[in-house]
Each structure stands twice: as structure tokens, then as C-alpha cells.
Amino acid sequence: MQATATAPIIAFHHVNKIYANGTVGLKDIDFQIPRGQFLVVVGLSGAGKSTLLRTINRMHEISSGEIRIDDAPIGAYKGKALRQLRCHIGMIFQNFNLVNRASVERNVLSGLVGYYPTWKCILGLFSAADKQRAVQALKRVSLTPKIFTRADELSGGQQQRVAIARTLMQDPKIILADEPVASLDPRTTKDVMDTLQRLNREDGITVIVNLHSVALARQYADRIIGLRAGELVYDQPIDNVTTADLDRIYQTN
Amino acid sequence: MTNSTLDLPKRPWRQRYHVAAIGWTLVLGVLLVLSSLMTGANLGTFLSNIDQFLALLVQMSHPAWSYLHVILQPLYETIQMAILGTTIGAVLAVPFALLAASNLVGNRLLRGLIRFFLDLVRTLPDLLLAAIFVAVFGIGSTAGVITLAIFSFGMVSKLFYEVIETIDMGPLEALKSVGATKVTMIWYAVLPQILNQFVSYFLYTLEINVRASTVLGYLGAGGIGVYLQRSLGEFNYSATAVIILATLVVVLVIDGISNHLRRVLL
Ligand SMILES: Nc1ncnc2c1ncn2[C@@H]1O[C@H](COP(=O)(O)OP(=O)(O)OP(=O)(O)O)[C@@H](O)[C@H]1O
Ligand SMILES: [Mg+2]
Numbered sequence: 001m002q003a004t005a006t007a008p009i010i011a012f013h014h015v016n017k018i019y020a021n022g023t024v025g026l027k028d029i030d031f032q033i034p035r036g037q038f039l040v041v042v043g044l045s046g047a048g049k050s051t052l053l054r055t056i057n058r059m060h061e062i063s064s065g066e067i068r069i070d071d072a073p074i075g076a077y078k079g080k081a082l083r084q085l086r087c088h089i090g091m092i093f094q095n096f097n098l099v100n101r102a103s104v105e106r107n108v109l110s111g112l113v114g115y116y117p118t119w120k121c122i123l124g125l126f127s128a129a130d131k132q133r134a135v136q137a138l139k140r141v142s143l144t145p146k147i148f149t150r151a152d153e154l155s156g157g158q159q160q161r162v163a164i165a166r167t168l169m170q171d172p173k174i175i176l177a178d179e180p181v182a183s184l185d186p187r188t189t190k191d192v193m194d195t196l197q198r199l200n201r202e203d204g205i206t207v208i209v210n211l212h213s214v215a216l217a218r219q220y221a222d223r224i225i226g227l228r229a230g231e232l233v234y235d236q237p238i239d240n241v242t243t244a245d246l247d248r249i250y251q252t253n
Numbered sequence: 254m255t256n257s258t259l260d261l262p263k264r265p266w267r268q269r270y271h272v273a274a275i276g277w278t279l280v281l282g283v284l285l286v287l288s289s290l291m292t293g294a295n296l297g298t299f300l301s302n303i304d305q306f307l308a309l310l311v312q313m314s315h316p317a318w319s320y321l322h323v324i325l326q327p328l329y330e331t332i333q334m335a336i337l338g339t340t341i342g343a344v345l346a347v348p349f350a351l352l353a354a355s356n357l358v359g360n361r362l363l364r365g366l367i368r369f370f371l372d373l374v375r376t377l378p379d380l381l382l383a384a385i386f387v388a389v390f391g392i393g394s395t396a397g398v399i400t401l402a403i404f405s406f407g408m409v410s411k412l413f414y415e416v417i418e419t420i421d422m423g424p425l426e427a428l429k430s431v432g433a434t435k436v437t438m439i440w441y442a443v444l445p446q447i448l449n450q451f452v453s454y455f456l457y458t459l460e461i462n463v464r465a466s467t468v469l470g471y472l473g474a475g476g477i478g479v480y481l482q483r484s485l486g487e488f489n490y491s492a493t494a495v496i497i498l499a500t501l502v503v504v505l506v507i508d509g510i511s512n513h514l515r516r517v518l519l
Contacts, residue, residue, distance in 0.1 A: 057430055059426070059429065059430060082432075083432035083433070083434065084432060085432070086429070086430055086431060086432035087431065087432040089430070090430075090431075091427070091430035091431075093423065093426070093427065095423050096423075097423035097424050097426055097427035098424065098427070099424045099441060099442055099445050099446070100421075100424075100445075100446075101445045101446065101448075102441075102445050106441075110427075110428060110431065110433075110441050111431050112431075113428065113431060113432070113433045113434075113437045113441065114431050114432025114433060115432075118434045118436050118437050121433070121434075121437045121440065121441070122436070122437070122440050163427075166427075166431070167431075170431055
């Protein structure tokens, strides 16, 4: 009922993104994401889903418009301020993006490097409390026994859970997941999606997931948005979503 | 229908008759003949002097083993020179390689300048460097170490940045997304991916440097080469034989160790 409860955590204001080669990535995107929402983004390959996600933590720069997080415009952040913004936004990738030759523990701890000065990161001088947090994070994704295993000795699903534990170390208020289950089998897909759902419900983290699977989108989302050729062509709370709607987003014309 | 799947496209006649391969062979043959005419190298002179060569071989086939204890110290010095020079060169090469890698440094101008500098260093012949540094620092291993360091730097930096350009960029993206600084990104996401290949190239360069340092010593840059030159100057070929054999053993041992380590690493 209060005004603050409805204040969006992320707001896009007429955002356009045109890549250097002229490709339109995003076209006049204008919508808001309330705090604590589980938002699923669907759309054909090349529709701009990854682009949309990466503008939120400024991994991609936008060409015009404005993005606000907690009502602060993020476009002007540089250097330290930009790194601090990213500290609080977790990101999960289709290919997990772990350092393969490093241990699970080191990969999880790497989620903290934004909070430490560079020299402490290099010497690996993480506090005992933070090392304990790494164990807790692994516990939440049920991987504590693997803490000293090399990352590349884990299965895909396990690697993605390590990536989620790395994100947990950030203590994020937002998690961006770019097709987090695209290279996983159905069982591990459920594991990973359930974990994201738990973080959303138990910790109140706002979760934004790009998905190719309509079934998964309907199962987990609070709200589904659809992109086509960089444009927002669909936006409905889950209760209003019909299969026919989603089929239309995936139509090629 | 089934036939059409077997219809391969016709090769153009240039490919069918290997025009390019035959052409290049001819060109190379002509170049070989021309260059031997121009430089005056000819097989005749070599054959007519073969008796001198044989006399030398006869002397060398009686190695003066007592000379061995004289050259142990300089042999040891040669190995030290090679290790020190390679290490200095390789360590200095790391930051330059990072700056020269196109997947890490977006700034073309900076990257271009660094690469130009590295190319320049690589064109300096090691013998020329040795001659210069012997003139500057006098006869001794300092000149050798500096020469080997520069030579290793030029060679290793190129090998290093080519390795860096093949790494998986995923972990870098992940580190960037958690708010890491550039240095932290390199430490966490780049170095673990390249460390093994770096060590492997380091060992490879060390092998080359052990061999090169014997030749450099010939110019007065310290180590076993100094003794090699002395024995040859005194026509003491039985001592020369000992030096050559001892050097051969050292090179073989170093090669063996480094080959083994590299196999373990990769
Ligand atoms: N770095 C880039 N430079 C130029 N064009 C790009 C770049 N990255 C993406 N694009 C283009 O922008 C458009 C949107 O790409 P994006 O990766 O956001 O799509 P997507 O919806 O994530 O697709 P997918 O489902 O295949 O991951 C595509 O046409 C793509 O070719
Ligand atoms: Mg994508």
C-alpha cells in the first residue's frame, strides 16, 4: 500500500541500443521492474534478450534513454562507482563462466572481489568470516563436499550451481541470468531454476531470467515480457499469459 | 536422387593440376641456385678441403678428459646465465604480452605501439647484442645475461600474447560483472588459463638459451664459450672435443628435463 513498496528497483526510460555495426539491439524500451519480481524475458534468437540484460549492469552501454536502479540513473557511473554498481548485481551465464583451472572455493570467493582492494584479491586475503560465507553459499546450492575440487571436474549443473554460489557472495539485490539452463539436462535444469526461485522468494532478490523454453517461463515467472527485433512486444503478469500469446512472440514475421 | 548427393563440385583446373605447388617448387629451386651463385658457396671448395677437416676430426677423437675439471665451473656458469637471462626476459615479457593481446586491450594505438616495440626487439640479432654488451660491460657473464634476457624477452613476449589471445573470455566477463578491477580480472581470469603454457614456453626458451649461451660465450660473454674459443685458438682440439661433448651432455639433460616438465604441464 505504501508508495515505497511499489517503487520499481529497475526502470527503463525510452532506452535504445544500436551496436557499432548499425544493428539495432534495443528499440525504445520503456518499462519498470518492481522489487522482488521474478521476471522472465522471452523472444527469438537475436531479439535482444542478452542485450537487455547486459545494459542493466552496464556490460553493454546504451545509445540513448535512461536506466535507473533504485531511482538513481546508472549511465554516468565510472570507475569505482561502476564497479560498486556491479557488486550488487549478480550475473549468471549460459556457459557458467567459471575459471576452470581454479578450485570451487576460489571461484566462489571471486564473487567478492568487488568488495576488496585489488592487492588483497591478488594475495587472496579474504577474511575468515567471508571464507565461512563461501561455505554457507555452497551449502545453499548443496555443493559443500566439492569445495576443493577443480571447477572443470564438475558436471554442467554443478558448475552452474557454483556460479550461483559465486553470485550469492555478492549479496546481490538483483540477479541477471542469461539462459542459465540452455546447456543443461531437464533434471539439472529444475535444480538450477528451483535455486533461483528460492533466492527470489526467501531472500527477496529481484531475478531476471532470459529463457528459450516457454514451459519453464510459465512455470517460474511472476511476469513475462517478450522481445522481437529489439522491441518490447509483450508484457503480462503470469496469470494473464496464454500459450497463444507466447506462440505469437515466437512467430517469425 | 541418390546419385545427386554424390555429385561433388568440380575442382578448378588450378587445383586439379597442383599449379601452385609446382610453381613454388620451381621458384624455390631457381632461388637456391641463384643465391649459391651470388654468395660463391659451392660444393667443390668444401670437397677439396675435406682432408683438413678429417685431420681435425682425428685430433678431436682423442678427448683430453683431464680438461674436464677445468670446464665444470664455466659450464655451471653457462647454465646459470641461461636461467637468469630467461627468467628476467620472461618476467618482463608478461606485462608487455598482456598489453599486446587484442582481446584484453581495446586501444589499437597502444597495442600497435607495444607490438611495434616487440617486433623491433625481436629483429636484434643475439650475436650483435652480445658484441655490444661485451664492449660495454667487458668480458664476463653480465653481458651474456643481458643479451639472453633481451633475446628471451623478444621471443617469449610474442609467444605469450598469442597464448593470451586464445583464452576463454567467459571468466573475464564474469569477473567484470562482479565489479573486479582490471588487475584483479587478469589475476583471477587470465593467469590461471595461461600459466601452464607460459611455463612451457619458458622452459622451451631456456633450452634454446642454454645452446645460445655457449655461442655467446665465444664472443666473450662468459661461460663455456670463452673456453671453446680459447681451445680452438690454441689448436688444442682434444680439449675442444671435451668441451663439445660436455656441452652436448648438458644440453641433452636440460632438454630432457624441460621436455618432461612440459609433458606433465600440458
Ligand atoms: N557485439 C555486438 N555487435 C554487433 N551486433 C551485436 C552484438 N551483440 C549482439 N548483436 C546483435 O544484436 C541483436 C540482439 O542480440 P542479442 O544477443 O541481445 O540477442 P538474444 O535475444 O540474446 O539472442 P540469443 O537467444 O541468440 O541469445 C542481434 O541481431 C545480434 O546479432
Ligand atoms: Mg542471448
